[in-house]
Amino acid sequence: MKPITIEHMDLKQIADSGQSFRWKESGDNRYTIEAFGKSLTAEQRGQQFSFSCGEAEFQEVWSNYFDLGRDYGAVKERIDPADEYLCSAAAYGSGIRVLRQDLWEVMVCFLISQNNNISRIKNSIGGLCQVYGKNQSFPRPDDLAGGSAQDFERLGLGYRGKYLAALAEQMSGGGFEELSWTLLAADDEGARAELMTLYGVGRKVADCICLFGLHRDDMFPADTHINQIIAAHYGGDFPYKRYAGSLGVIQQYLFYYHLKK
DNA sequence: AGCCAGGAAGTCC
DNA sequence: GGACTTCATGGC
DSSP states (O other): OOOEEOSSOOHHHHHTSSSOSOOEEEETTEEEEEETTEEEEEEEETTEEEESSOHHHIIIIIHHHTTTTSOHHHHHHTSOTTOHHHHHHHHHTTTOOOOOOOHHHHHHHHHHTTTOOHHHHHHHHHHHHHHHSGGGSOOOHHHHTTOOHHHHIIIIIGGGHHHHHHHHHHHTTTHHHHHHHHHHHSOHHHHHHHHHTSTTOOHHHHHHIIIIISOOTTOOOOOHHHHHHHHHHSTTOOOGGGGTTOHHHHHHHHHHHHHHO
């Protein structure tokens, strides 16, 4: 398709923001992305983007994936001008978007993410795709059900291997589809509670799954970075209510700023 | 070299 | 319900 203009979007920032672990840099400001069974090469020059797919596929898959339906300018305008830290964070990561990713992939990736670092998470996910994915795609529940806890441990997951083995076992054979229906019907707190019943899923991972996989815009996953920010800059209490409707985006600005700066 | 990582489970009280 | 410990291992 012909190049298009998109505001408030920066591929490198998104790639480095720790929400997706499978983007591959294939050149300067150029990435190859796989999602929902499709593959896309995206290239950016300023606000001009070229995508390798056709118009129809872009509208059907990628426009949603990049969250193009959200007005990020409006989110930024709501930021309290007196909040210097958040203003700096939003300016620094002004091209971040909260990707609308596949639920199952998000569940697996963030199960592995706990007490882990981003580059190591990427390696583990890459290994899972290589060993269990058809054609190196992201493995579905039934694909992973063939692996044991020890298999996953040896792939570099460490102690998280047993969590993934339990998840794959529980989600194979239609278990994931069943859970999906439950989650889609639940409100935010119900979805969080349901996810927290899974072995190895606590509040933070559940909130990441809700935000990145279920697109619950008001989830605000509190990891080690966010906790440090709130302790150091907000006296232990962030003004959540002020940003109702966009807490997930705000959280990403804060996270990315603390991660990269 | 040693601390840290997009934390959670287990085990106390 | 909270504090404390343990869990694998690569990154930097």
